[in-house]
Amino acid sequence: MANIFYGLLEDLGAAPQGSIVLLHACAHNPTGVDPTLEQWEQIRKLMRSKGLMPFFDSAYQGFASGSLDTDAKPIRMFVADGGELLVAQSYAKNMGLYGERVGALSIVCKAADVAGRVESQLKLVIRPMYSNPPIHGASIVAVILRDRNLFNEWTLELKAMADRIISMRKQLFEALRARGTPGDWTHIIKQIGMFTFTGLNPAQVSYMTKEYHIYMTSDGRISMAGLSSKTVPHLADAIHAVVTKAL
Ligand SMILES: Cc1ncc(COP(=O)(O)O)c(C=O)c1O
Incomplete structure (x- = not known):
């Protein structure tokens, strides 16, 4: 930075x-x-x-x-x-x-x-x-x-959404670490907000779409808000496969 x-x-x-x-x-x-x-x-x-x-x-x-x-x-x-x-x-x-x-x-x-x-x-x-x-x-x-009550409720919901995104970051990072996926993936937990720039190239992105039905922009950007604990393992499997495939 x-x-x-x-x-x-x-x-x-x-x-x-x-x-x-x-x-x-x-x-x-x-x-x-x-x-x-x-x-x-x-x-x-x-x-x-x-x-x-x-x-x-x-x-x-x-x-x-x-x-x-x-x-x-x-x-x-x-x-x-x-x-x-x-x-x-x-x-x-x-x-x-x-x-x-x-x-x-x-x-x-x-x-x-x-x-x-x-x-x-x-x-x-x-x-x-x-x-x-x-x-x-x-x-x-x-x-x-x-409305003060509605406003307070909204801020609590916002915090819950932000915390969930942060927890998705941790889960994805841990899943890649558990698989021994080559590369430094600390940016997943360091980056802020909804998006992660994974560092995956367009060929890797297109392979993941074709083989794993995972959809992201071709620059490798993913929306962390679109992930859940259930889908993290599938994404981590796909990233691991594509990174070790040397595309
Ligand atoms: C930085 C930024 N500004 C503006 C927008 C668009 O806002 P809106 O959907 O309200 O036009 C987006 C994404 O949709 C965005 O990422």
Whole structure:
């Protein structure tokens, strides 16, 4: 991560002033690799000093650590410094509303007159694009966010989902270790959130699909949320077979 991180800082440092930088707030998709809070602080300082505009994509709040507040920390660091930023939030995963298209765009401006101008520009974009957002999913979210009991219940369920994903990581890691599968698989337990970049190549992925009926993106990304204790052994068998086959 250290080398990758310095590469990231180098690229940010070389970006032209005024660039908009898309940042994944937590549980980075597809890598599952998040900066530490210290690294976020370095990113923040560099971006502010270079006049780069942060645009956060937050699709997994609560899935990384199990806590909404912990996962929001990187965004709040940028809000706290008084600078401008954009945040696109999705409730598709953390509220289980994938089919409802629920999300929010928040824009933090330094001054009220800027906010007014940004809002009128947004309306110009929205009107010809979708005019009115679908209301059903948003109403569900609003009901949950406004009711303390429902909100608390939701945070408990989120934590249970996050913990289950972490336990799937451990089970898969242990299953590969038990089989003596060649390679270092510690990234499975180190990565954060829903996804694991397994490191399997496209030929290996296609072999697993053909021979084991295991389906993943060809870059080797798997969704840990799609695994259960029952299916971990089958996946571990397939990974073991494909890794020892030298494809
Ligand atoms: C980082 C990230 N942002 C946004 C989305 C999409 O969110 P939505 O389904 O609410 O459009 C996804 C995945 O679906 C994602 O991984």
